[in-house]
Amino acid sequence: MSAAGGAPTVQAVERTLAILDVVAERGGASAREVSDVLGYPLPTTYRLLRVLTRGRYLVHLRRERRFELGDELDRLGTCLHRQVGVPAAVRGLLGELHERAAAPALLAVRRGDDVVVAHVEDCTAHPCPPPLRFGFHEAAHATAFGRVLLAAMGPHEAEGFLQRHGTAPWTAATRCARGPLQRELASVAASGVAVEHGELIADRTSVAAGVRDRAGQVVSAVALVLERGRTTSAREREAERLVRVTATEVARHHRRRRSP
Template identity: 55%
Template sequence: MLDDDTVTAGPAAGPAARPRRARETGVATVEKTLAVLEVVAERGGASAKEVSEVLRLPLPTTYRLLQVLVGLDYLVHLRAEKRFELGYKLDRLGVSLHRQVGVPAAVRQEVHRLHESVRAAAYYAVYRGADVVVAHVADSPAHPRLTPMSFGFHEAAHATAFGKILLAGMPAEDAAEYLDAHGTPPLTPTTITDRAALSAHLAEVSRRGLAWEREEFVPGAACAAVAVHGPAGSVVGAVAISTVDGEVDRRRAAELERALRESANRVSRWLRTG
């Protein structure tokens, strides 16, 4: 019996057809394998049947993909519980990812200081290739981060304060290419989705070196960010905070802006001299 990943070639399939079919099937298998890993991660563990139902894959195919991941230490099989959970190799990958993103200790300390001083979740975001990525977060139970804004978050730059800062710091053609690729979907009723309006807004962000968004990303939340400059003077990152929108009156906004500018200046100085 053949499953949906089996490569077949009838008498009419020539030499050129077989390698192409094999390549296409190989890509599909990789996509399915990664999808299995994501389901197990998102659910905090899952049985083969659960994975099969979520991905709508035949159960034999699901078992085969799960066993491949177990064999490579990306998953572990808890036989007594008939479940699969994340394996130990993923921790090494996570450590390596944090090392590659490479937020210096002095910058992490400054983000934590900002969090404590303004009583709000604080973030450091950077460019990573063509992405705008959250590289570090400091928060607490009293002042939690926005969901899903954790390390590695790289979506919705048009609707986040740090995303606006980094978009405004890009050359115009790079920002246009980013927005072409990612779009400007409406996340809330106040998200700026019109490209012309967003362009005008980013020009103002660039002029001020500071960005606000109020309920554009998450209803009821407000975020602010200030640009961080590297040794050459170009924008290389952003420090940001998030808080409850209803708590941001004019006085609170002025306090947050002042703290963000001071924090960004300290990080910029460290990047120039550290």
């Protein structure tokens, strides 16, 4: 688990995070299941599971011979929510957007070198589909909100971002080639709105608009996730209007908070 001097190695950290992902996605898993999914030797899997259990990142259900997520992750999640810091008023605006559109509403931000989902408003009738959730950051090139924030970077910085993060094909429709992506980003920069059809999730369309600060710079993105089978051109246009309106309201809220 550790390099010389007791510091965790990069490989060990990657392995423990991969184990947490498997347990989270499956709602619990046995050591054998984790070993089979990740291809780790069973002794290595047991050693990593013991470390995660001691840290309370996992809990071992002995009777069921399974591991589930531990309460330490909930504490870390609470801390992360606090650091991202979406104000209650902004959460309220996203809640109103969700109700008006009858669709999941998201707020995405730049966080370090990532484009991250900072807040999700959904309900049992209109749930946000996996993998989209708080903290999602893997596919800026394939999401409307990601393209809004990439377009705000400018061509040079956006190209560097895409080189570092890659442009994986999430579906058959995902635009991965640099030329089409850069042309799309230029269009988004001009219009302030991005739309993608089935590029992250095959049966979903997402629509997003940028939130601008006092200087006119895009600092975050408001998005809706629509079911493609129920999305007419009129509904898509209405979704564009709603995200623009909400993005403007979020921007006004930020300006009011920062006024003397």
